[in-house]
Amino acid sequence: MGSFEVIGGKRLKGEIVPQGAKNEALQILCAVILTDEKVTISNIPDILDVNNLIDLLAAMNVKVERLDRHTCVFQADDVNLNYLRSEDFRSRSSRLRGSVMLAGPMLARFKKAFIPKPGGDKIGRRPLDTHILSFEKLGAEYVYHSDDGFFHLTTNGLQGTYILLDEPSVTGTANLVMAAVMAEGTTTIYNAACEPYLQQLCKMLNHMGANISGVGSNLLTIQGVEKLHGTEHHMLPDMIEIGSFIGLAAMTQSDITIKNVGHEHLGVIPDRFRQLGIQLNVIDDDIHIPEQDLYEVKTMMDGGVLTMYDHPWPGLTPDLLSIILVVATQAKGSLLVHQKMFESRLFFVDKLIEMGAQIILCDPHRAAIIGLERRYKLRGIKMSSPDIRAGVALLIAALSAEGTSVIQNIDQIDRGYQYIDQRLQALGAEIKRV
Structure with a gap:
């Protein structure tokens, strides 16, 4: 069973094309x-x-x-x-x-x-x-x-x-x-x-x-x-991969352009990342995420903590909640993630907590994230990928973390993301398949 060895803390730069859906x-x-x-x-x-x-x-x-x-x-x-x-x-x-x-x-x-x-x-x-x-x-x-x-x-x-x-x-x-x-x-x-x-x-x-x-x-x-x-x-470009790359750019303070995204098919996805305070520039059919030192989670109109939850289309796809949860760990502000559809999908947060994230797992469906505001970096650890989306969320966390991380069971990631190590290397990431 293969692993990824990741040296985090590198700012990435360049263009990336999403795979087919x-x-x-x-x-x-x-x-x-x-x-x-x-x-x-x-x-x-x-x-x-x-x-x-x-x-x-x-x-x-x-x-x-x-x-x-x-x-x-x-x-x-x-x-x-x-x-x-x-x-x-x-x-x-x-x-x-x-x-x-x-x-x-x-x-x-x-x-x-x-x-x-x-x-x-x-x-x-x-x-x-x-x-x-x-x-x-x-x-x-x-x-x-x-x-x-x-x-x-x-x-x-x-x-x-x-x-x-x-x-x-x-x-x-x-x-x-x-x-x-x-x-x-x-x-x-x-x-x-x-x-x-x-x-x-x-x-x-x-x-x-x-x-x-x-x-x-x-x-x-x-x-x-x-x-x-x-x-x-x-086939359309993969909206989950597009959302993953938006989260990657924000977490690693990188300047990344995602090419040919099929913007008209993305629904609420760009707006959900904007609610996390991430800047997105739509240029023709590309999305440019500029280097950003800090992003701040919006609050509700009454000042309450923002909640993000999955919902059938045109609501937010459940496949992106793992990415959104990871991105919120370094934001300014707090977020409640409510995973309604699957009762085991948030169980990877123990790895993020071990990396230094401030997360309270309220129950199998809800997690409260208190953003670190980049005052403290996540730290590299050895971990295992439990499913496709959690695996990529952990990979994003590792790329933003201080030190070296090892992610095992990467067949789970390969099930959903093509040549992910090679494509991230082209952006400047230090990642190798072991």
């Missing part, structure tokens, strides 16, 4: 199953989770042609359905939570699917109920087999219907949309997720011949079609 990639790649024609996808992030999904598609006998590390041509004209019952499929897919989104396309096109208990970050309960109960409403039947750990889903033909989701789950909505595009009749999904990545999926499916309206809202109407066709699709 991880969360979009996991949806888009599953959608190639819906057609037997060629689908070309560009701006694919070269990261562990995405590459594992591409390898899984290839193992299913989907033809994969890599034009380069970020562009692939897929053709699912000879899918091996027997492989889906194999131990190899169970092993591969159970390590990758995104594989659950293969179920919708498989049901739509082949009338059967198998969902293993999924892997991914250990950040709290992430039940499959929304996925499976939605498939049931479309006319699928399911049985859980404890002997192999699979949910077995079958249908004689999906039928469009009205579905009110119990939560606006992004992966649940994506899975349901991919199942409904080839169902007979009209499917209406209310309380649907409407994140930019979900919008991208709907736009791609419409280019393939689907009939989806209401894209960008929480009410989707899908008129089923008999067949989908090939297409070309370019």
Whole structure:
């Protein structure tokens, strides 16, 4: 298992280009199953989770042609359905939570699917109920087999219907949309997720011949079609990586320009960092963060402590709360972070406290941060990355800290951030992979 050795306290400078969006990639790649024609996808992030999904598609006998590390041509004209019952499929897919989104396309096109208990970050309960109960409403039947750990889903033909989701789950909505595009009749999904990545999926499916309206809202109407066709699709830049780089620049007092950010798709993210007192200059489609000695957290209008919390789009994505928490440790002022969606995502703060941060973990969902105002630097320690976002948050803390830090279990970081050590080295960071 690899580690990062980081010598902190260096001010960085330069330009950095965000990778393609991880969360979009996991949806888009599953959608190639819906057609037997060629689908070309560009701006694919070269990261562990995405590459594992591409390898899984290839193992299913989907033809994969890599034009380069970020562009692939897929053709699912000879899918091996027997492989889906194999131990190899169970092993591969159970390590990758995104594989659950293969179920919708498989049901739509082949009338059967198998969902293993999924892997991914250990950040709290992430039940499959929304996925499976939605498939049931479309006319699928399911049985859980404890002997192999699979949910077995079958249908004689999906039928469009009205579905009110119990939560606006992004992966649940994506899975349901991919199942409904080839169902007979009209499917209406209310309380649907409407994140930019979900919008991208709907736009791609419409280019393939689907009939989806209401894209960008929480009410989707899908008129089923008999067949989908090939297409070309370019992924958005990763908004989580963009937010991570904003936090990195602030914490290390660096002058960094983030190129080609797709600003119109970032929602409230820039404003949330401005509320922390961070200066952001939007220049065309770039974001410039100037070197800043001190940033001050805004207070509420009544003088109360600012609270930041996650919320379904267009609210703040939960994936950035770990970054925001770290950035607040060196701010002037206090912040309450309320992680509503996942009950284990704040448990990395013990490492930050060991580094010298002033944080009170109120309960599994809330942490109060008292900013150090740069009066005291964080200190380097040896630590382990518990999940993708906490791992990068700890990396940002290490880059701002005094002395040397060692971050273990960096496979978690590699799952979501491509060549992160090399790209940070290009900005002047002292980081090496051990």
